[in-house]
Amino acid sequence: MNLRRWATSPLSTLFTGFLAVLVVICVVYAPGEAFKASGEGLAIWWRIVFPALLPFVVLSQMLLASGFAHGLGSLLDPFTRRALGLPGSFGWVLPLGMTAGFPAAAEAAVTLYKQGKVTASEAERLTAAAHFCSPMLLVVVIGAGFMNRPEIGLLLLAVHWAAGLLAGITLHWVFPDRSSPAAPPSPAKAKTPAKPRVSGLRLALRRMEEARREDGRSFGKLLGDSVASGVQTLMITGGYMLIFAVVIHVILLALPDHTFSVAVKSALEVHLGSYAMSELAPSLPPALAVSLLGAALGWSGLCAYLQVRAILGPAGIGERSFLLSRLLHAAYAYVLTLLLWKPFTRWLPGILPAFGDARSAPLGSDTPAATLPGWQQAFGVMEWQLWMLTLLTIGFVAIALLWRRQDEL
Secondary structure (H helix, E strand, C coil): CCHHHHHCCHHHHHHHHHHHHHHHHHHHHCHHHHHHHHHHHHHHHHHHHHHHHHHHHHHHHHHHHHCHHHHHHHHHHHHHHHHHCCCCCHHHHHHHHHHHCCCHHHHHHHHHHHCCCCCHHHHHHHHHHCCCCCHHHHHHHHHHHHCCCHHHHHHHHHHHHHHHHHHHHHHHHHCCCCCCCCCCCCHHHHCCCCCHHHHHHHHHHHHHHHHHHHHCCCHHHHHHHHHHHHHHHHHHHHHHHHHHHHHHHHHHCCCCCHHHHHHHHHHHCHHHHHHHHHHHHHHCCHHHHHHHHHHHHHHCHHHHHHHHHHHHHHHCCCCHHHHHHHHHHHHHHHHHHHHHHHHHHHHCCCCCCCCCCCCCCCCCCCCCHHHCCCHHHHHHHHHHHHHHHHHHHHHHHHHHHHHHHHHHC
16 A cells, blocks of 8 residues: 555554544543653653764764765675665764664655755655664663663674664565665776776765755754754654553553563564663573663664654655564574684683573663663764764775775775
């Protein structure tokens, strides 16, 4: 069914109305529990999502408007088209998604689509392939906070990135995008062979200048629009997190089975699900517990899907590739963690010890405030994320230049 037709269909109206009534019932049924759950959701959003995402969303909007992503895309296009079937702008969207976390990649993909730089199908696949959880969540919150094992957070981050890239490659080779244009000829071959790299850089600079002129906004106007857009996106994200926190909390009142409640949280919201799985971890073998946690992070929850849909839907962009990519990401993360656990514990003894009684956080609470990072930690991780974004972008540019040089030879 076409996305626009679904958005205006009676079935969509009934489904939306049912969800709204369900939320109202949850609040009326248990107002005290709903208030407590909404406070927990607000704490997660304010102390994890907001500081980890806002600077990157603003930075992305400004770089897209200034033409940086378009210039970078002209360099990377031959490489990304052949390897992943994606436009060269993926070389900016992917590092952004890996370092900022969702839904930054969706926001950047929609901006590129509105500028006419990518098709709707390409924007959908850009979002799917660059959808990652924030490193702050994996390393600081889950590794150091929930499990008191920062090294587990680093392992989860490495597996999360690797599994996401494998999911994107699999999606391209098994379900190729027939509407995507073929890779254009390398600028180095079309121009003077004596200075291939200069011609590529000149093309990149020309694309940057063209994009900047098309945008036409002054720096002050651009900064104001970027901040407004970023805050609006984060407000949507926070709203979804608060609603899901309330619904999950009320649903769990009717679920005495702790194991089933962990599955519900993990399927619906990644932050609450991660904490619930860390509570369950001491009763499971360490390799299995971390593998299940990696799979939950790869899926990232129904809440994340609805956040992305809220960004893609108004632009008329579908999300079928996104859902398939999430399932592949979860499967790859589970398998990779199981495969890598034993080699890591064998080669690096003591780095990934078995965890059981090391957690000091009280059980029975969804997200105790003591496990969430403080502002000083958040700013430290933000600086680390900016360095990662820079290094990943430079790495993609280096790969593109080496690719072009091999083509010339």
